[in-house]
Amino acid sequence: MAKWGMVIDLEKCVGCQACTVACGMENTRLPGEHWQDVIFFKEGSYPNAQLKWFPRPCMHCENPSCVAVCPTQATYKNDEGQVLVDWERCIGCKYCMIACPYGVRFYTDEKPRYGGPDVKDVYQSDDAHSWNPPWKAPQEDWKHGVGVQPHDVVSKCTFCHHRTSTAPKGTVDLDPQNPVTRDHTPACVVTCAPGARFFGDLDAPESQVNRLIAEKNGVRLLDHLGNKPQVYYLTGEGGSVPADRAVKPKV
């Protein structure tokens, strides 16, 4: 059984947000409900200020604190290392959102993040779904947090579970360049124009992700918290991983 992981090369990432858009389309997300996001932040101050950006999916941690706190085991880690939410068990207590150090979880019933009309009201659902988008991706699997979610649950990136779960057994690299594996590769990886994202089996020593982590000193976000993300960042000379919260709040 593979343990899926992602490598993001920050030297290649151009901050175009194509991954964010692809994720939103693939997973039918609400505006602002960015399972995958590129965070823009600044480092230093004038005259040495730099604008930086940082792509941030769910880390699908090896020791996920969100899984440990979920009182109903609605959030769980599957055999392939993906952290998923069973929307039929989720009670909407939001403890997982409190416990996630990376801020990658979203509650369905909130005021719209970008102001303006609430699309959930504009495209109202007449069944158990929280909304009825005019276009949506065909897949739906509430046991794995895939598709348009019901009311009052927490949603998150699934590492495109609906794509990876159908990958041919024994595959170690889900490479978007390879016609055999392309359809089983997460949408953000497929769409990444500069090819900054890599996806594969962290348990297979020969996988491309493991080679990249070894060759370019892959690091993990907020490693001191002990969650052990399965997303690694390659910093090289041109990129950097924020040591802590992306931007210091003004007090």
Place this chain on the structure above:
Amino acid sequence: MNVKQEPKTFGEVFALLAGLWRDNGALGFLRLAITLGKTPTPAGRWWAASVFVAAASALFVLYQLATVGHKAFNTSSDGVNWGMAISSYVYFALMSSGLTMVASLGTVFGFKQFLPIAKRCIFLAIITLIAAFSILALEIGHPFRMLWSMPTGLQIHSPMFWMGVFYSIDLVLLFIKFYLLWQDKWDTWLSHAVGIAGFVAVILASGMLGLVFGSMVMRPMWFGPFTSIYYMLTAALCGAAAIVVTTYMAYGFDSKRMPAGLRAMATGHDMPMVFATLIGLTLVMFVTRFWVGLWTNQDGMEGFKVLAKTPLFHIELWVGLVLPFLMMLRRPANTRMRYQIVAAFLVLGAMFINRYEFIIGGQLVPMFKGLWVNSLEPYVPSITEWSLSIMGFAMVLAMYAFGDKLFDLSAAPDEVEDLAAKTQLEAA
């Protein structure tokens, strides 16, 4: 002295209600129910207003949840996930724990002078816990799903799971203990055993509620074992303040109307000292917590600097804790009814602010956000969230008025009354 005739069995309760129905007719019975009897107790004066407010606020919240859903709350995935509803839940849950701790002074630890408030404490602990659970049920997305998914999920790593387990055990034990006290079983083996088990359950429950927050290493303003201790001790303070207010309320804020044992306790030395000690302990912990928070440069602790700048912080510290502490230190002021009531009200207000500040403050620093979150998270409770908190207070008042009418909440073993009479005789 106000001596009450209390029905002693469920049969008697039903017979009483049926008799009232028969004698007054359906409409008359309804009128009696609304006015809570022909001769309402002093606490019963709050009845009609509190029932109205509880019903109105609950209906408003339910209407909002039915039409708008949980987006009627001002919470957000980007910042404050747990809003005022959770802080109100914590307030009432810990008040309940504190009341059980105060009751345990008499029933578990053998300080007989506290027995006259034990039954009232247990009753209040039940109703505050019901209020807390009601608020929580309206806050979470799928409260009924919780009933099957928590027992079948059995996530033993989750502090919230254990919080649920311990508070459920606590509620059951409180019901049993109240039943036993209702039956005047103060000194039986079972009563002692339930009392001890209840005390253990309440320490575990309040401590575990603290660990719901204290286990969160990614939330530095909450993280650490201190949170658990802080919750237990401030719970005791909340319970002490609540019992002072409600006991006086039951006698129309007039200590002369109290039974001898109760009056001896209220105007004696012990209750003010317990109260002052608990305020003092809370003050020490409060200052320690803020000292570390303001001193440290650790990422994520910036919220303390913000909190210290708010007027609420200073009202809580100076008006809600320091002032009552001074009032309860000085003799003979601390034995005077008026001082005790003012101090207790101030503490209850301060603790409400404290829970709000703790829960909201701990989430002010955004987790991992970019330039669009360039400051601390803004959060102001919505009208629905305010209604939920008001509903909690009104529910407690209404259930208290009802309980005070139905039960003799000042009941104590005869020996305590004898002891008090003897003490007063000696003093005279």
